[in-house]
Amino acid sequence: MNHLQGKIVAVTGAFGALGFVTARVLAARGAQVALIGRGAAPASAALPAELAQACVVDRVDLTDPRAAQDAIATITSRFNGLHALVNIAGAFRWETVSDGSADSWDRMFSANVKTTLNASKAALAHLTAAGGSGRIVNIGAMAALKAGAGMGAYAASKSAVMRLTEALAEELKDKGVTVNAILPSIIDTPQNRADMPNADFSRWATPEQIANVIAFLLSPEAQGITGALVPVAARV
Numbered sequence: 001m002n003h004l005q006g007k008i009v010a011v012t013g014a015f016g017a018l019g020f021v022t023a024r025v026l027a028a029r030g031a032q033v034a035l036i037g038r039g040a041a042p043a044s045a046a047l048p049a050e051l052a053q054a055c056v057v058d059r060v061d062l063t064d065p066r067a068a069q070d071a072i073a074t075i076t077s078r079f080n081g082l083h084a085l086v087n088i089a090g091a092f093r094w095e096t097v098s099d100g101s102a103d104s105w106d107r108m109f110s111a112n113v114k115t116t117l118n119a120s121k122a123a124l125a126h127l128t129a130a131g132g133s134g135r136i137v138n139i140g141a142m143a144a145l146k147a148g149a150g151m152g153a154y155a156a157s158k159s160a161v162m163r164l165t166e167a168l169a170e171e172l173k174d175k176g177v178t179v180n181a182i183l184p185s186i187i188d189t190p191q192n193r194a195d196m197p198n199a200d201f202s203r204w205a206t207p208e209q210i211a212n213v214i215a216f217l218l219s220p221e222a223q224g225i226t227g228a229l230v231p232v233a234a235r236v
């Protein structure tokens with residue numbers, strides 16, 4: 001289970017539902033984990049034992065390229081390098097084209113694409129220096145494969161994350177860095193339970209199930225996978 005022993009992994013969106021569970025799962029598998037979050041850091045007493053040695057970088061707005069660079073610099077100076085970046089920061093908004101605003105499209109692109117792009121660009125030099133085992137894992141969405149009503153801006157932005165994943169995977173093929181994306185459908189989070197109280201939660205992918213696939217993509221066993229868009233949809 002310790003196949004990430006010694007790997008230094010930065011997780012964005014790490015104070016959110018999927019990000020926090022992912023950080024825990026990666027640390028439990030031996031990774032040295034850095035949590036990047038936009039809000040205030042959780043109190044250290046609130047961190048589970050596996051994250052006791054984690055590097056926590058808070059108040060980072062990843063839509064700002066400089067803030068992304070500063071966060072990555074903090075992590076690389078604390079851990080002396082970086083092997084992997086997991087881009088989980090993102091946002092969702094349901095809004096029809098007829099009733100919605102054009103600004104929502106900018107907001108979705110900022111939250112989902114710019115955050116992923118800025119963190120990736122900040123990390124690239126470190127990942128290519130990681131001795132051929134560099135990794136990026138992004139979060140796309142099943143909903144971006146074919147957009148439903150109200151999903152235009154969100155699906156377009158996640159589609160852009162998926163195209164970014166493919167383009168960067170090609171760009172880095174000879175530089176020792178793999179780039180892949182997970183496509184969740186509906187994740188079993190407190191927010192989704194509150195928004196869809198009558199749904200059958202047991203059909204949804206748990207954050208742990210997604211984190212386990214991320215852990216695999218970060219592992220040496222996944223060296224041969226790049227440019228893949230991996231659905232993790234459980235029974236949705």
Ligand SMILES: NC(=O)c1ccc[n+]([C@@H]2O[C@H](COP(=O)([O-])OP(=O)(O)OC[C@H]3O[C@@H](n4cnc5c(N)ncnc54)[C@H](OP(=O)(O)O)[C@@H]3O)[C@@H](O)[C@H]2O)c1
Nearest residue numbers: 013015016017018038061062063088089090091184186187
């Ligand atoms: N939940 C689902 O069913 C589902 C399905 C498919 C894909 N996804 C994707 O999976 C990822 C995680 O989802 P989740 O349910 O865990 O959402 P979440 O709990 O809202 O976590 C997302 C995190 O990203 C952070 N973030 C947003 N914009 C940021 C920015 N500009 N700079 C830095 N951090 C920023 C948020 O910070 P704040 O708290 O400060 O906003 C939040 O902590 C997202 O990319 C989401 O789009 C989710």
